[in-house]
Amino acid sequence: MGSLMSGVAPVEHNTQGIAPVLDANTTPQEAREAFRRGVVRPTCGIARGFAQANMIALPREYAFDFLLFTQRNPKPCPILEVLDPGNPKPSIAAGSDIRTDIPLYRVWEHGELVDTCSDITDIWARHDDLVTFLIGCSFTFEFPLMEAGIPVHHIEAGRNVPMYDTSIACKPAGRFSSTMVVSMRGIQPDRIADAVRISGYYPSVHGAPVWVGEPEGIGIPDLQHPDYGDPPIMKDGDIPVFWACGVTPQAAVMASQPSFAITHAPGHMFLTDIPDRSFMV
Amino acid sequence: MGSLMSGVAPVEHNTQGIAPVLDANTTPQEAREAFRRGVVRPTCGIARGFAQANMIALPREYAFDFLLFTQRNPKPCPILEVLDPGNPKPSIAAGSDIRTDIPLYRVWEHGELVDTCSDITDIWARHDDLVTFLIGCSFTFEFPLMEAGIPVHHIEAGRNVPMYDTSIACKPAGRFSSTMVVSMRGIQPDRIADAVRISGYYPSVHGAPVWVGEPEGIGIPDLQHPDYGDPPIMKDGDIPVFWACGVTPQAAVMASQPSFAITHAPGHMFLTDIPDRSFMV
Structure with missing residues (x-):
């Protein structure tokens, strides 16, 4: 795919x-x-x-x-x-x-x-x-991040955001169950709190991150090989920050x-x- | 009823x-x-x-x-x-x-x-x-209002909150349509902004008011005769402040x-x- x-x-x-x-x-x-x-x-x-x-x-x-x-x-x-x-x-x-x-x-x-x-x-x-x-869609809070001086590398590079299947279980409902798909942005340690705070102001477009740090903890084996979108650009010192992603319904369709x-x-x-x-x- | x-x-x-x-x-x-x-x-x-x-x-x-x-x-x-x-x-x-x-x-x-x-x-x-x-239920933000020094008269008097049918149309969905039911609390003019701000912090329990002031503007003919609950207690200078109410589904059942x-x-x-x-x- x-x-x-x-x-x-x-x-x-x-x-x-x-x-x-x-x-x-x-x-x-x-x-x-x-x-x-x-x-x-x-x-x-x-x-x-x-x-x-x-x-x-x-x-x-x-x-x-x-x-x-x-x-x-x-x-x-x-x-x-x-x-x-x-x-x-x-x-x-x-x-x-x-x-x-x-x-x-x-x-x-x-x-x-x-x-x-x-x-x-x-x-x-x-x-x-x-x-x-x-x-x-998380695109909605990317501009506020950039306006606050937090670089969004995939936008600067003209790439699609990297997205990953995870081991995070969604709550099932009737015939639908799924694991969660997440998007990832690499962010410097001194700006993670700001990224959390700013995206948290937008709960109806995924809101604050669901995971900060170690990709393995949510079942992502290799950050450089996303399941959807383009490979990430990680700058020195960047911590991977993961947001819930609206591709999750497609994972639910597959599951x-x-x-x-x-x-x-x-x-x-x-x-x-x-x-x-x-x-x- | x-x-x-x-x-x-x-x-x-x-x-x-x-x-x-x-x-x-x-x-x-x-x-x-x-x-x-x-x-x-x-x-x-x-x-x-x-x-x-x-x-x-x-x-x-x-x-x-x-x-x-x-x-x-x-x-x-x-x-x-x-x-x-x-x-x-x-x-x-x-x-x-x-x-x-x-x-x-x-x-x-x-x-x-x-x-x-x-x-x-x-x-x-x-x-x-x-x-x-x-x-x-709006009971959830009443204690934060009181903690902020905004009196909630019906609680102080041991009464139920007054609730009213209104002319505010809900958005229909399939077989359901309804006008909105609201609850009302009388609040002094210098505390209305605080009441709006504090209840606005609780969007999942009705959030900020839907109407401040003249009851006639939302089809309430007589504040002293609520459609549900007990008659209100209004102190001198109180402005009626109206919040969306969870009795609305019962109005939808009737309609x-x-x-x-x-x-x-x-x-x-x-x-x-x-x-x-x-x-x-």
Whole structure:
């Protein structure tokens, strides 16, 4: 799966020959329109200041179990919006359509990845009761970290954040169980307290870290080989700091094998119109 | 319904002739055991420092819609725990049983109150898939208000908090829609900012107020005639301050008429083992 999850250099595959510049100054609406036209690229660095969201859509029969899973595991699965069954129009992004506005989707059957595509309109039409969950993303507190003078190395290097499967058990709910996926950022010892404090102000986008230090303690054998995203950049003296990650629902899909699911591809997020600062408590 | 909802004087109806003293120093476990033995009284003033919870149990078929209702309306419906279908044993109170440990229950059919009782074991046995929702209660931030020198008049007078139906619309979810129920506390103008700030530290137990001032603005015609609880005590200069209230699910039951529901009786809460301070963010 690595090829789908790594490589965030802004290579654009535009099916209609248009090459819009997508950067920090792009509005969320402009970016969604570009993705709708067929642009495929990771979303880190686009539309600075607006929240990005993880996505999973499941048949109605799984919706209660999964919503309960998110309620019991708010650190990896902080809910931003749950759409009514069959509704593809999120309210947190004006004029948006969840079937077309994410740059890259993954389609799952019985826990197996069966397709990767940039538009799910046809697939959606064959399922009339999909319930879409939009889940907060740690990209939201990365800019506040940087504004406080805490370097976020993967952003400076134009890479995707490294993400890892762990041995941390999520609380099960009905048919869903999973271990937690985490994202990692290397931080100097004198800034860890600030990173904890600042990210802690954003509980609805994963909040404070779940683990600081030794990766082995949470079942990560090799920091240089993340399960998702790009290898980390660790500076001298950096301590690895781990945050709960919104890719956890995809681990739950693999572990729990619902008959059908659609998710975003890691790093290819849904751009909302919600300012990051509105999540600060 | 007023007679069920008002009158918090500690009159005890003990079916077994035992008259335990239930007060601020009682532990939650001791109080639950007393209620299990048949003591019926409101829970305000009992087990100071431990969170009390609103309760609603619904058949599995309504569980997704109701969980979505709580997710979309976190101010009146902050979830503390959702139990698996059929499970009557909350994890947030050791050794507890939701069928016996609340002092007084209300049983609803198609939105109508059909029974009030102090034990639902027999009723529960006729429904094998009830999903129990435990929802935060504003009693949790009343002690921090008092510790900050903000008088809470209804506690000082040994009354239940006044609660009101309002014109504030909750966000609908599936088969559930409702207006919001609020609780009210009269506060002096120079302490309103503190009351907002202190209660705002407790978002999982209703958090900051939803309305400050003119009751008419949210459809309350007469402050002296609450829809639930006891009439308020307003001191000279007090401004009415309104918080979202966990009785809202009962308004949703009345408005949305699920085939069956069990709730606590207002003011007769489920006592948890969770310290109030653990809800402070």
